[in-house]
Amino acid sequence: MKLTIGYARVSTTEQFYSQSLDRQIDILKEHGVDKIFRDVESGANSDRAEFQQLIKLIQQGEVRTLKAVAWDRLMRDPSMGFFVKNLLREYDVQLFLLNQGEVDLSTAAGELSADMQILLGAYERKTIIERINRVHKRRRKDQIAWQVFPFGYRIINNKYELDTTPCVCPIEGRPANYRELSFEDEPDNSLKLLSWSKARISREMVESFLELRKGSKVLQRMHARFGSSIIKKSKPAVGLKSKPVIGLAIFGTISGLKRWLRNPVLQGHTCYQKYPRKGKYPDISEWNVIPNTHPGQALITSEEYQEIEEIISSSFGKLGKPERTYYLTGKVVCQKCGGSCDLKRSGQYSYYACGHSRTYCDSREHVRLERIEEAIIYRISTRANEIYLGNTAPTEDSAELAKIAEIKKKIQDIENLSWSKVDRDLNNIKRDLYRVLETEMNKPRNVSQEIIRHPQAQNINFWYTLTKTEREIFYGKLVDRILIVDGKVVAIDLSV
Template sequence: MPSKKFVVDLYIRVSTDRQAREGDSLEEQENELKKFCDYRNYQIHNTYIERGRSGGNTNRPEYQKLIKDIKSRKVNAVVVKKLDRLSRSLLDFEHLVGLLQEHDVEFISLRENFDTTAAMGKAMLRVALVFAQLEREQTSERVKDVFAFRAEQGLFNGGTCPYGYDTVSKELIPNKQEKKIVECMFELFLKTKATSIVEQELNAMGFRNRKGQLWDRRHIHMILKRPIYKGIIQWNGGTHKGVHQPLVSEDKFDRVQEIFEERNFNSSRDRIKGLLKGLVICGKCGETLSPNYTKKKNGTIYRYYRCNSTINRRKKLTKCSVYVASEALETLTLDTILTYSTESKLAQIRRDIELKNQVIEKKSVVLSADIEARQLSLKTVKQKRDQYLDSLVTGGFSKDERDKITARIDEFSLEEKQTQAQLYKLEFEKTETSEKLLTIDSFKQAIVTFKFNHLKLSESELKQWLKDNILKIVYQENTVDIAFRLLEDSS
């Protein structure tokens, strides 16, 4: 019983100004694709030819016909000469691959050796999709940059429009009725110092929120705490002077915040913060040291760091009993960081960095040599495969001879795909290795900045500096060993 034919669609595209250059003419593409299908014994269902159309988008008549064939499962595979003939956008290509996989249709590109009928081809396709993911992330970064720029200019970045404002052409404009309610809200809170009373007063006066519902103290609390009402734009943890009209004066807003601080509106869960929370490791057992406190009968609060293994000894089966006063551990850590600003310590760090860089550079040289060798092997294999393929098409051979030549071509094709996959892996590894090279400058700048500014930093700012620059702090017997991110992340 004859085997079922493998049916394919051919897709050919060229821009008008490229038809006579680089061997990418419509005729040349069609001839090469048909030669390949003849060699593979594929049945051609349709040949879609796109003349003078850009590959930057999918708004192409013949491309849309190809998509219909895929969705109706009329073909087993789509064959192109080069990936950019089908699409110049990795994101569009990723969408197409998803469509192909959904409808069990394979994809073959001669130039890039993408052939998802084989396992190696599927692997190489996944590599290409990694770059699609990279393009998505870069697009996301560009969008973030635009939003950050708008915030720096004092512009509102969208989202739910704050109560008291309307948005006109992406700008905040005061809503007359809602503005009066916001002003009343601030005034009432300054008099009563309680959101629950403000809630009662607003509802008693017949005021309603934007949805026409009764006011809720949580919504009131959120409005009273939001700096946008004094003319400030918040974005990504930073604040910028807005171009919109404030609804309350800066003085009035700040007086409201002082009341919140006095009344201690902060959650009890935030009381045990700890400057070194999440950074300190017990040198005795390897567990984390967490901040805790004990309140004495006379009201005195004793703050300390406690090894987590002491919390549930039955479960952890350990005799560790490390407790250290918060102030002592935090002072010891800050003093130790300051020692890294001395010339002797910086010289030691410089030597460590040089040793690390020597190892990295040696590895990079080895990888470069491997890449050159693989590139040469790839070129040789391609030449041999093309020679056999040309002889098969043009020569007159018996069936046995054709079978032997075909088998040899398949061997070369497999070797080519394996070499290409190895080459991709080596290039990724070399890029990753090169990015690990260190300089003393960034470390020195961080330490010097800390030395001259640590006494001026607020607790939250100091905590953020520690989080950004320190990977872990190992405490043992009144000493700390600090692992800086810059030095450890490159290992």
């Protein structure tokens, strides 16, 4: 039985200003649909995840009717609009737009109506872009705060203002009966439940960074103070009491903390042109900064900012640069949290440690690079010995190698014969064998299988004689993953 499906879409900007996606879904449910697809994407983007699922469902012949609030909810790109129109007509899918009714694509009038709406949607998109650009230009001219504000702030009367509204209860200093209070009839803004504001938390992070001078230690302190479950009143469902929920997320990464500390808004300035263009964040030096638009609401003084910049440029976040990588980087994984491990150096020693050990992972002990290499060599030589002793069944690759060896032997046998006019046909046979050999040699083969089957692979001393470049080549083919935890290598996963 074919389905009646609905589609709802809003752009990210539309979703920011309203709840129109929920309204579209409610209307579609009222008009009776079997399944609803939804996206929060630009209508000009044809690669929307659920929109592509809808297209596949139509192409599978499982759709009877497609419903949407309006044509521009389906798409705003003319080429994609004409494609969908032809697709609906090809698979005999009825189109029902709630703002106008059924669109009969089998008639000239229905097709003309669809074409006009496709072109109108493209026109509306261009006018929206022009209108947004004019609004942005006016906001810059009038020094109006940008719509998105950094943590610790809110926007009042188009100006940045520190958010001093109590919002969370810290672990340290919370009342002993906080769990009981969260179920009582306390108002949402009760100081028995909420005592710290975002502005106060923000200032605490700034002071902690100036004191500790390391982003990892700041995040550890904030995690210890607030934990992962910050108590906040939630609105109860009908017939249920309110329960404590996670009420605030600060920063989960050191790089996020760094970007926040360097935001000019925290110094009392307003900035524009700071959001991604073509998928890339512009550097702070490229931002359009309007100074001293809200000096009375600054979180950081100019002197503090200079000190923060000195800390960041001298030591903050240097690990993970290209010059601090190794050929095992990306293969070493923390067993406890599953995160990638970073290569670090201390004096003449190099070691790997969990990249999240400075924040939330408690696997803090490192593993020396020499210990990891020893474990790899032992694992490879052991595996090579297992294959040599026949504990592993021969693979299709080894059969191909045997076939090549057999062809080479036939060619050698022919070359050992004494030639004469009567043996002229042997030359043709030899030429054919060379063609077969070339074909077999050009076939893609499993290089790792060839390495592990080499007689020297069982010799543990052979691996210790390899140079760094040679190890990089061999380990790249043989080693898939290295698991470490609490200062130990617990597993080496090979590709063979």
